[in-house]
Amino acid sequence: MFQTFDVQANPATGAQRLADLRAHLAQQGLAGFIVPRADLHQGEYVAARDERLQWLTGFTGSAGFCVVLPEAAGVFIDGRYRTQVKGQVDLAQFTPVPWPEVMPGPWIRQHFGAGVLGFDPWLHSAEEIAKLQEALAGSEISLRACANAVDAIWPDQPAAPLGRAFAHPDALAGASSGEKRARLAAALRASGQRAAVITLPDSLCWLLNIRGADVPRNPVLHGLAILHDDGGLALFADAAKFDESTLAHLGAEVALHPLPSFTAALQALQDPVRVDRGTAPLAVSTLLAEAGLAVAWGDDPCRLPKACKTEAEVQGMREAHLRDGAAMVEFLCWLDARAPQPGLTEIEAVRALEGYRRATNALHDISFDTICGAGPNGAIMHYRVTEQSNRIVGQDTLLLVDSGAQYLDGTTDITRTMAIGDPGDYARACYTRVLQGVIAISRARWPKGLAGRDLDPLARAALWMAGQDFNHGTGHGVGAFLSVHEGPQRLSRVSDVPFEVGMILSNEPGYYREGEFGIRLENLIVVQPAPHLQGGDPERSQLMFETLTFAPFDRRLIVTTLLSPAEIGWINAYHAEVLVKLEDRLSPTARAWCKAACAPL
Missing domain, CATH: 3.40.350.10 (Creatinase/prolidase N-terminal domain)
Structure with a gap:
């Protein structure tokens, strides 16, 4: 699509x-x-x-x-x-x-x-x-x-979606649906709860190892579910979404029911019933209360296990990002050749990038509508170009491109901001401060137990010292061939969810001047155990981030005099790794471009 x-x-x-x-x-x-x-x-x-x-x-x-x-x-x-x-x-x-x-x-x-x-x-x-x-x-x-x-x-309100569900291989998930349901059912029994209501589409897809097509760009299924304490699951969704092979994949312990029967099934449960107070519709707890059933407030049981990716999921994400990184480099090479010529538009750039992703022959879909903002459009943080707003990129400006892809083995989300001509010293200084935020998060080590609110200031420190900031979180959670925005983990001053091994997040500080330009730089990162440091306390376990995304930053926008030796060392090491990981995946023209783009500072 x-x-x-x-x-x-x-x-x-x-x-x-x-x-x-x-x-x-x-x-x-x-x-x-x-x-x-x-x-x-x-x-x-x-x-x-x-x-x-x-x-x-x-x-x-x-x-x-x-x-x-x-x-x-x-x-x-x-x-x-x-x-x-x-x-x-x-x-x-x-x-x-x-x-x-x-x-x-x-x-x-x-x-x-x-x-x-x-x-x-x-x-x-x-x-x-x-x-x-x-x-x-x-x-x-x-x-x-x-x-x-x-x-x-609403006289012409569209009909409810009927996207086809399909199986997600256990090998890519790292665990079968039966294994996941047994694990969650044991937790229910340990809590004295007889059932849990699941309403989030990505939770449902993760738990059953299925994917769907009910919303644009994110391969999720619309449905509701009740997980019982014996591991059995009642799934409420339109039967037209399932073919025989998908039903066989679900197995005998998953019973498919029409969505309208959810209310009666809910009120026939044995209590207590676990309901997520922050994500389930109020109607769910109201219906339970009307039937005299006790509600046990608790987090959606899938959210944290889903966030902590299996090694199979992390490895799939690594491969997806290498494939996607090569497509991104092909695009950046194309952009450098095309930008000096007149008439380049935002839509032309979006179509070119999607074309390189489709050329991988592995693209399921893009993971969200590409954000491609030239000059002042880049300052609109979630700008979506239309035929009406489509802007000629012009010269001596910045072009912000935030994009991603859905592959069967992983979801990507990457932002790069590029110089078109000479955007000026002020823009370069701002770009460098944003890059310093990316580096600070990438290099961080921290003791177990810290959350997004604890690390978020690292991404802003260089901007703060210049009297600048950005009005969004530093990073969101990302699913594995699921939603490109996934909770509960976040890099944000309001997030108190502790980081755990396997959580994948975006690292995307930015800076925006309304009416002039926008800058955002984004890599995806995964939480990993940090190796013990000589001289460190052996009883203090620490965590760190592994970078998943590989594509060059624009060297023309980096002001090296603003950087510390350690920051310059990080950029040079990252660019060297980009070249090693991607050069065999690139066309000869893009390979030559990448070598120049990744030259040491």
């Missing part, structure tokens, strides 16, 4: 759709409604049917929500989307709200005196609604679970 470049939602549609929604709410006795960018699986990536936030507002970002009130409609967006949202919504109708600096509870109280605010209980977690209720306590504003109000006014 090639990346397409449709025109984005038209902000001009927002006024009428907002008026229609308010009219419907009035008929239902509601004064307002919360429109999240979420489906019942609470995943970041949603099918076209569930793009309610985009349909209503025009905003296409991967995170956010809208609170519609009688006299205001706030679109809550985090730091990644502050620039993007202003160009996508009708600002006369929708107010961008910086979130989480401004939380929904106080904002609602400021803009709404009294009345009932509706929400769809299948699109919000129990934790989310509990926090909002707490924030509204003492006011004359109440929350009411109701049918989805956007669905009621």
